[in-house]
Amino acid sequence: MSQNDHHTENNTLAGSILKNVEVHAQKCYQCGKCTAGCPVADEMDLPPSMVMRLLQTEDPANEEQVLRSHAIWLCVTCEMCLSRCPMEIDIPSMMDYLRQRSMQEKKVNPKAKNIIAFHRSFLNSIRFTGRLYELGLIVDYKRQSLNLMQDVALAPKMISRGKLHLIPDSIKDKAHLARIFKKTSKKKNK
Amino acid sequence: MKIGIYPGCSLTGSARDYNESVFALAEAFEMDFVQVPDWNCCGATAAHNLNKELSLALPARILALAEKNGLEEIIVPCAACYSRLVVTQHELKKDPVLKNRVSEILEMDYRGTTHLLNVIEWIDKYIIPKLDGRVVKPFNHKVACYYGCLLVRPNKVLQYDRAEDPQTMDIVMSKIGAEPLEYPYKTECCGAGFSVSRTDIVSKLSGKIIEDAEYRGAEAIIVACPMCHSNLDMRRSDINRHWKREFKIPVVFVTQAIGLAIGLSESRLGLKRHFVEVGIS
Numbered sequence: 001m002s003q004n005d006h007h008t009e010n011n012t013l014a015g016s017i018l019k020n021v022e023v024h025a026q027k028c029y030q031c032g033k034c035t036a037g038c039p040v041a042d043e044m045d046l047p048p049s050m051v052m053r054l055l056q057t058e059d060p061a062n063e064e065q066v067l068r069s070h071a072i073w074l075c076v077t078c079e080m081c082l083s084r085c086p087m088e089i090d091i092p093s094m095m096d097y098l099r100q101r102s103m104q105e106k107k108v109n110p111k112a113k114n115i116i117a118f119h120r121s122f123l124n125s126i127r128f129t130g131r132l133y134e135l136g137l138i139v140d141y142k143r144q145s146l147n148l149m150q151d152v153a154l155a156p157k158m159i160s161r162g163k164l165h166l167i168p169d170s171i172k173d174k175a176h177l178a179r180i181f182k183k184t185s186k187k188k189n190k
Numbered sequence: 191m192k193i194g195i196y197p198g199c200s201l202t203g204s205a206r207d208y209n210e211s212v213f214a215l216a217e218a219f220e221m222d223f224v225q226v227p228d229w230n231c232c233g234a235t236a237a238h239n240l241n242k243e244l245s246l247a248l249p250a251r252i253l254a255l256a257e258k259n260g261l262e263e264i265i266v267p268c269a270a271c272y273s274r275l276v277v278t279q280h281e282l283k284k285d286p287v288l289k290n291r292v293s294e295i296l297e298m299d300y301r302g303t304t305h306l307l308n309v310i311e312w313i314d315k316y317i318i319p320k321l322d323g324r325v326v327k328p329f330n331h332k333v334a335c336y337y338g339c340l341l342v343r344p345n346k347v348l349q350y351d352r353a354e355d356p357q358t359m360d361i362v363m364s365k366i367g368a369e370p371l372e373y374p375y376k377t378e379c380c381g382a383g384f385s386v387s388r389t390d391i392v393s394k395l396s397g398k399i400i401e402d403a404e405y406r407g408a409e410a411i412i413v414a415c416p417m418c419h420s421n422l423d424m425r426r427s428d429i430n431r432h433w434k435r436e437f438k439i440p441v442v443f444v445t446q447a448i449g450l451a452i453g454l455s456e457s458r459l460g461l462k463r464h465f466v467e468v469g470i471s
Contacts, residue, residue, distance in 0.1 A: 039379040039395050076391075077235060078379035079343035083353040088346070099239050118387035122236035123244075130230040132199035141386060151386070154424070161463040163204045163424075172228050176297075180251065183295045184243040 013063040014055045016101070023094040027087045028052040034081035034091055044071035045109075048081050048091050051098075067105060072098045073112035117144035127181050130171030135164050193316070194261030194304075195223040196252055198271035198416075199231050204424065205268070205416030207460025211445035212267050212309070214458050218324075218449070219317050226256045226264060232274040235383035246288070247295045249278035254298040263305040265312040267445075269415035270382075272308045273340035273348070279306070280347045308341055308350065309414045309445065310358045317448065321365060326453040328367025331470055333447075334403035334411050335359040337376050338418040353377070359444055363412055366451035371406050375399045380421040389425065393432035396421045400429065400437045409470050410442045419443060423465050440468040 006026030008014050014025040028049070035047040046054065046069045054062040066072070075095040082090050102108050108116060121140040125133050138155065142148050158164040171177065193216075201209035216223050233248035253275060256264050266272040279302050282289040293300045307315065337356050345353035356377065360370035378399055381392030400422060403411050413419050422429075423441040430436055441464070449459040461468045 039381075040391060043391060074388075074391075076379055076382050076384060077238070078339040078382065080339070080377075080379065083343050083345050090344075092344070096238050096242060096245075100242065103240065114387045115384070116240075118383075119236035119239050122234065123240065126199075126231040126233070126248075130228075131202070132231050132234075134199075134203045138386070145387070150389075157465065158204065158424070161465075162206055163463060165203050169199075169202055171230050176251070177230055179297070180247050180295055181244065184241055184247055 009058055012058040013066065013101075014058055017055070017094055017097055021090070021093045021097045023090050023097075025052055025055040025089070025094070027089055028056065029087065031086060033084045033086065037080040037084050038075075039078060039080065040074045040076055044074050045069050046071040048075070052089070052091070064107070066098060067102045067107040068109055070109040070111045072102060073109060073115045114145045114147070117141055120144060127177065128174070129168045130174055130177045131169050133165060133168035134158075135166065136168060191220065191316075192222045192224050193312075194226060194256055194264035196226045196229055196256070196264050196266045196271060196275070198229075198266070198268040200268055200270075200416035200420075204420050207463040208267060208416050208419065208443050208445065210458065210460035211443055211449050212265075214449050214454050215313075215317060215445050218452060218454065219320055221316060223265075224259075224261060226252055226261060227259055228255060232271045234270060234274065238274070243291075243295065245274070246278050246281060246292055249274045250282065250292045250300050251296055251298070253279065253302065253304050254293075254296055254300045256304045257301055258298070261304065263307060265307045265309065267309045267312075267414075268417075269308065269338060269340040270417050272306065275306055276348055277344070279304075310341070310362060311350075313362055313444070313448065314358070318362065318365060321452075324452045325366055327451055329363070329447050329451045330367050331369070331409040332407055333363055333368045333370055334373040334406065334408035335363060335370050335376060335444075336373070336399060336403070336411050336413050336418060336422070338413070338415045339377065339379050339382065341414055342377055359412060359414060362444060363447065366448055368412075368447065371403075371408055373403065373406060373408070375402045380418050382417055382421070385417075385421055385425060389428050390432065392421050392425055393428045396425060397429045397433045397435075397437070400439060401433070401435070404437060404439050408439060410440050410447075410468070412442055412444050412447055414444050426466050438466070440464065440466050440470065442468060 035049040041047040238245035381395040
């Protein structure tokens with residue numbers, strides 16, 4: 001069966017996924033291998049095969065459920081689902097797209113707060129120095145997540161093992177990095 | 191011999207032990223590493239989760255700098271960085287419009303010609319051929335070779351080893367005297383970038399990887415990724431608390447194991463920096 005035998009409407013979420021990341025949700029025939037191999041499926045509100053099924057319905061209420069799910073943020077991009085999918089559907093790339101849509105449409109699941117806070121802190125750290133400053137990342141994450149007591153025992157042990165920089169390691173052309181961040185900050189994902 | 195290297199951020203900080211062992215091996219086998227000048231972070235999980243263009247532009251800057259400085263081949267010891275660089279090359283190769291857009295963002299030429307080596311490929315190409323007569327202290331231990339996710343997947347893009355039950359690291363380990371065990375958790379996920387934001391998930395997933403290695407009688411888990419190492423080693427007390435067990439198995443970088451076998455000292459290989467004591471050397 002060719003791709004064209006699976007019809008997808010352009011104005012649906014499945015249609016946007018097809019257009020933006022060339023992932024064809026209608027090709028899924030629900031074998032469930034992705035969910036069976038997914039290391040975080042049992043933590044998810046919607047396991048990957050269910051995300052695929054909801055997208056296939058092209059029903060706005062189901063699409064809303066996907067964009068508001070905790071699952072899209074729990075996907076850890078281990079790529080197991082893709083490597084085992086008999087239809088070679090690139091679920092990890094689709095998840096990246098769904099996360100970005102969910103952010104743009106302000107539909108982020110509240111349970112994903114800490115995961116996103118960590119990603120943001122990570123990007124904040126490299127935006128200014130070009131390289132990850134792990135101590136700065138931890139401090140910024142604590143500020144964003146308000147998990148102030150987390151890992152307080154770990155940091156001194158890292159320092160005594162020489163595993164934590166006390167001063168950021170910075171690249172020379174910081175202005176270049178700043179321009180890259182600026183030029184990529186405009187969103188156009190629909 | 192001069193070879194390019196992209197160390198990545200982890201190797202300058204939490205994976206300093208890995209860095210020390212990679213550089214110690216390079217010196218022992220007479221290779222001069224040239225770092226990609228002014229290299230930046232690859233963007234890691236955060237960038238591809240939040241911003242696709244950024245997640246391609248950051249690795250592309252590294253690749254463009256390597257090209258500009260005549261580094262035709264670079265070793266990328268961090269499996270996560272390696273994955274981001276290979277995926278970026280792949281994405282930009284298949285989409286010329288995107289490639290132009292990224293060149294525009296970078297204000298640099300990007301050709302996508304750099305040959306990228308993961309740490310096992312580097313060992314296979316530059317160390318194994320010179321190993322004869324160098325092993326003075328065979329690594330006589332049962333080991334579980336843990337590849338993690340990003341050394342082998344996405345397999346269609348990386349085209350490296352078998353996606354299920356890979357063998358390359360097992361073969362390297364057997365060449366220094368180790369006994370690699372059958373180990374079904376070879377490519378299961380350790381929890382990766384959730385180390386800080388969802389330590390509970392990392393504790394659960396990494397615990398499974400450790401429990402099975404201990405159950406099979408492994409004396410060490412061998413890794414080739416700083417993220418896997420930090421989850422299995424640095425997070426061990428969280429894992430033990432979660433599992434209500436006292437897992438003791440050490441986690442050793444493949445480069446450290448080779449270093450020990452050719453007679454380099456523990457401190458030179460960064461083994462004293464581990465959280466879980468490596469008592470087998």
